Amino acid sequence: MDQVKIEQLVKEIIEQIGEDGTREGLKETPRRVAKSFEKLFGGYKMNAEEMVTEFDGENYDEMIICKNIDFFSNCEHHMQPFFGTVHIGYIPDKKIIGISKLPRLVEIYARRLQNQERLTMQIAEKLSEILKPKGVGVVIQAKHLCMMARGVEKQNTTMITSSCRGLFKTNQLTRSEFLKLIE
Numbered sequence: 001m002d003q004v005k006i007e008q009l010v011k012e013i014i015e016q017i018g019e020d021g022t023r024e025g026l027k028e029t030p031r032r033v034a035k036s037f038e039k040l041f042g043g044y045k046m047n048a049e050e051m052v053t054e055f056d057g058e059n060y061d062e063m064i065i066c067k068n069i070d071f072f073s074n075c076e077h078h079m080q081p082f083f084g085t086v087h088i089g090y091i092p093d094k095k096i097i098g099i100s101k102l103p104r105l106v107e108i109y110a111r112r113l114q115n116q117e118r119l120t121m122q123i124a125e126k127l128s129e130i131l132k133p134k135g136v137g138v139v140i141q142a143k144h145l146c147m148m149a150r151g152v153e154k155q156n157t158t159m160i161t162s163s164c165r166g167l168f169k170t171n172q173l174t175r176s177e178f179l180k181l182i183e
């Protein structure tokens with residue numbers, strides 16, 4: 001990211017909304033925003049294949065779930081934050097993933113301009129591609145500031161999306177077990 005360019009653009013935005021960018025509280029805002037973008041949009045610099053650690057599954061063939069993974073992202077339509085929790089389940093086929101890598105996988109895709117539907121699919125697709133498990137399920141529950149602070153202004157609305165692969169899509173019992181376990 002070009003920090004200097006981002007600072008210039010933020011300064012321009014501040015002026016265009018009618019503020020005085022030279023006043024005490026705003027003087028350093030362009031620098032702070034540019035610095036915050038490193039974290040907020042850091043997913044563009046991350047590569048899932050490089051960060052994933054796989055292990056021999058030692059014949060483990062039952063469902064593995066990591067739930068309540070907090071995330072923050074930014075809506076690509078309004079550049080407003082959306083945030084919530086991700087629940088990931090999979091049934092291994094020979095390989096398992098290092099437990100901390102599931103939240104890291106979420107971070108890679110959440111730290112980009114996103115929509116919730118794509119985020120859900122990207123997590124499921126990448127986990128399927130890397131591990132080649134018997135099945136994958138991803139459910140995301142999120143609140144969107146673009147709905148809360150503007151537009152319809154509904155503060156208590158939660159959006160839920162899911163993406164299922166393999167047994168999570170084709171076997172109703174597997175899907176039901178996953179959904180019950182993430183309640």
